[in-house]
Amino acid sequence: QKEVEQDPGPLSVPEGAIVSLNCTYSNSAFQYFMWYRQYSRKGPELLMYTYSSGNKEDGRFTAQVDKSSKYISLFIRDSQPSDSATYLCAMSIKISSGSARQLTFGSGTQLTVLP
Amino acid sequence: GAVVSQHPSWVICKSGTSVKIECRSLDFQATTMFWYRQFPKQSLMLMATSNEGSKATYEQGVEKDKFLINHASLTLSTLTVTSAHPEDSSFYICSASYGTGTGYTFGSGTRLTVV
Numbered sequence: 418q419k420e421v422e423q424d425p426g427p428l429s430v431p432e433g434a435i436v437s438l439n440c441t442y443s444n445s446a447f448q449y450f451m452w453y454r455q456y457s458r459k460g461p462e463l464l465m466y467t468y469s470s471g472n473k474e475d476g477r478f479t480a481q482v483d484k485s486s487k488y489i490s491l492f493i494r495d496s497q498p499s500d501s502a503t504y505l506c507a508m509s510i511k512i513s514s515g516s517a518r519q520l521t522f523g524s525g526t527q528l529t530v531l532p
Numbered sequence: 533g534a535v536v537s538q539h540p541s542w543v544i545c546k547s548g549t550s551v552k553i554e555c556r557s558l559d560f561q562a563t564t565m566f567w568y569r570q571f572p573k574q575s576l577m578l579m580a581t582s583n584e585g586s587k588a589t590y591e592q593g594v595e596k597d598k599f600l601i602n603h604a605s606l607t608l609s610t611l612t613v614t615s616a617h618p619e620d621s622s623f624y625i626c627s628a629s630y631g632t633g634t635g636y637t638f639g640s641g642t643r644l645t646v647v
Contacts, residue, residue: 423575451636453638458623458641459641460536460538460627460638461576461638462638463636518629519566519578519581520566520578520627520636523575524574524575525574527573
């Protein structure tokens with residue numbers, strides 16, 4: 418079983434739709450949860466970061482974490498064609514004091530927003 | 533802020549030759565850098581973690597003699613693919629940490645094609 422499971426899609430939605438992207442994880446030691454957006458042949462860019470359970474909103478994006486269920490979500494409201502990309506969830510635990518945390522990625526969900 | 537410049541963005545090399553990929557943190561000191569490879573329609577797979585001034589820590593299954601990582605300064609890390617073979621063709625991405633929490637930023641990636 419992978420530590421982080423993410424539905425690879427592909428997912429196609431019409432412009433203006435609400436998009437829901439999800440990941441589940443098995444390692445209860447994960448403390449930090451992130452969503453990255455990756456356009457084709459580019460490096461990932463950070464969209465959202467959450468630490469505690471609950472919701473965090475930033476513009477059209479809402480990240481949700483449910484640690485009890487080991488489940489995280491990213492919602493995109495009023496989706497735009499420019500949102501078409503691969504969305505990766507990522508999680509981390511502290512690897513050692515003073516060192517950076519190693520990220521574990523989901524497989525990514527390919528999203529296409531149709532005009 | 534927190535920009536990582538990765539070069540080259542793409543490279544084609546002959547089988548048996550070596551290729552060096554550079555990642556530079558432009559406006560911060562990167563205490564830790566991570567190197568990933570990504571195959572088409574797959575997620576990022578961590579290859580190694582390097583801390584400035586010390587030897588890199590390689591993930592299981594990654595040949596340290598084939599993928600040489602140097603992190604001699606807080607602003608530069610290099611990945612050298614030695615004696616490249618067609619199966620090494622992939623998308624290589626670096627990520628730099630600039631502290632704790634969510635301090636990860638990714639390079640734009642290098643597409644390596646070995647012919």
